[in-house]
Amino acid sequence: MKKLLTMFLAAIMLLGTMAGCGDTASSGASAQAQDTSVNVSQDGMPIVDEPITLHGLVALNANVTDWNEHPALKRMEELTGIHIEWECVPDEGFTEKRNLLFASNTLPDIIVRAKLSPQEEMKYAANGQIIALDDYFDYAPNLKALIDSDEAIRKGITMPDGHVYSCPQLNKTEGNLIHHYWINKTWLDNLGLEEPTTIDELYDVLIAFRDQDPNGNGQKDEIPYCVVGKDYPHRMFYDLLGSWGFGVNGIVNSDYSFSWLDIDDNGKVRFIGREEKFKNMVEFLNKLWEEGLTDKESYSQDQTQVAAKVNADQVGFVARAQNTQWMGAAAENYVQCPVLEGPYGDRALIDVESNVQMTGVAVITSANKYPEATMRWLDYFYSEEGTVLCRLGIEGESYEVVDGKYQLLDNITNNPDGLTLDQALGQWAIYPGGYLPQYVTDEVDQSAAQLPETKAANDVVRDYVVPFEKVPRVKLTEEESIKLGTYAQDIVNYATENVVQFITGEKSLDEWDAYVEELNNMPVEDYIQINQDAYDRWLA
């Protein structure tokens, strides 16, 4: 009896282990309806004459409720006749999950908030895992119209092989596209100082911030120049690049990380980190560091830590984000610092985004049996009603139309339960977190980009802003990606590491020439050439 029991228990345990390795991710591709002969209308709703079901994967923002229960998507289903079963993966673990699905080739029909870099897009397109959307543009009247009307959009979303593989997030609102640098106006007023307009004046102001106790607490706890540099060491200088003439024709970024490449006045790609002018800039930053003007924690702190310092009234100058929302209550102390004129007479604000704000936002996979219907489903979001549904939610529940203008309701902007704007809005709209197919204009935008203080900040810099159309959206071919993969990271790391050492004084500037020489021993020219090709392709 006992023996039997033992055997039985062991068998159960065995089954348990086996179940553990069972395949749980295969639901997507296989469980598809056999019948694909559904009539898809090219305009008008519903999209399909009989309801169809798709499987979707989405990166869920923490402020948005489950997409399967979400009223905005319920509305979409009523409208279109397309039912989508969403697998919602929280933002934090999404990339791993997505990569895993691609690597194991168990794909859903559609991925929204897909966060694919152009390189990944090319790779999966080359694998045949995501389909070319331009084949289905007949079913995308809204997107097609936008592409036809705006050459920059077409250039921004077209891949090197001439196809479009993902839906973009398009944005026409200035307030969302310009990133600012902020100076503490209260401190300036306390000391009776003018806003600086040149780099030299900035230096004097920072010195005054350091020495004259602008926050009036009797302690020397002021941090004149503060940087959020933990994961982005280039933030130390990125926002000031325009004052030394870099990036005025656009920075070449193919992968949303700093590439050290910009376009010079002759349309040639240039490596910033070895220019003589850049050395001058590094000298300036080194001076700030040595004089104790720069926050010594700059390279190890993230946004939360900086926000805490800002709120403790310790920060004089800080570059970060399109608006001051992240500062919380201290936001009222800060105004946009005028665009600074550098030692060579350059004056520009280069930290702007393209109108094609993001690509790789939504893709249709090769597992999808209804690409036409799916394309139209995605395309709806590029119409005004679609973007409104996406950003503002449901009329009467989260927004209303007053005098032909959209307005968020009071229960959203001033939530009785104390929810923040994003949290309250996330119950009705899917917009919080961004990365969605949408066409954002000032008419439909109700975000912080429309706040009067953001508009005021834009007024200050408008004359010096790099035009949004100039921001290149270069795309590498699969071969170019592979080639770059072998050395690009080394070059970027080498430049970053050394420039950080020059700025912090760990390396003397006398060693600059040796650094440049060593850099030139690396395949920098190939690196530039590949990006030049990509840039020329983008221009064409």
Next chain:
Amino acid sequence: MVKMLNGAVGFFKKQKDPKPIMSREEKRAVNALKRRRIRTKLNQSKGLYVFLIPAILYFLVFCYLPMYGVQIAFKYYSPIEGIWGSQWTGMKNLNRFFDSYYFWRLIRNTVGLSLYNLIVSFPFPILLALIFNEVQSPKMKKVVQTISYAPHFISVVVLVGILNLFFNQGNGLINVLLAKMGFEKFGFLTSAAAFPSMYVWSGVWQNAGWNSIIYIAALASIDPQLHEAAQIDGASRLQRILHINLPGILPTAIIMFILDIGQVMNMGFEKVFLMQNAQNTETSQVISTFVYEAGLINSDYGFSTAIGLFNNVINIILLLVVNKLAKKISGTSLF
């Protein structure tokens, strides 16, 4: 059950004995006897072997089966083609790693940090266990022990958060104290020179208590008669620790050491990555963070597999060498 296990161990040991010279018939008889003995042994402990099955399956499914995927270290992996179908690229992935500008620095940092970690964090649990063993009151012993291993349960993210709070340059506790004592504030978090020590000593704080448990168990199994005899002979406490306790746990310590050596190249990724910033990459860039940057971000599985393979080959070599040395010097070894 313990008896049965002992029986099994005894059986394996017996097999290793050198065989006396025998005639063919004798051999056959002995073999038959042996076989019969095995069968009875198996029969006696049938239930136990069933319990083994999950463990065997676990290793088969999660350790041996995945090994066939190692081949993508020499391929350009494409999910559509699958592991077998992907195109062979030969040594390309490995060469890309060897040719990397930072290759030697990566090796230096990885091995250096690991060895530093090993040398510092290895003796502490032993020391701690010896001390705990001398605590007279059992209640006190339990309290101290619990306190010492509690940090083990803090997640790495939180641990690094604590480090950031304590050591940051502006208003971290340590720096405030330094400033109060008239020293200059020091960027513990951003200094490349300080990084290895920050990494290692925070690890000691976190794990020494937990790792001491195994030594405490080993100490408990030392025959009390030895202590009694030593006491009668007039041995002092320190003498008893040195001549009874220490030799008593030495075999355990050696096994632990060999196991640790086998992990030298597998520098934990999370903690280094979380503690890394632009100012300390000089010492904080290790193989695993490099793989993350170069391989996983671009989901280049072939490349990361190649580096993983390289790591494991070095680990196995180290393990074998140290195992051999330990066997020669002290007679204790894994196999």
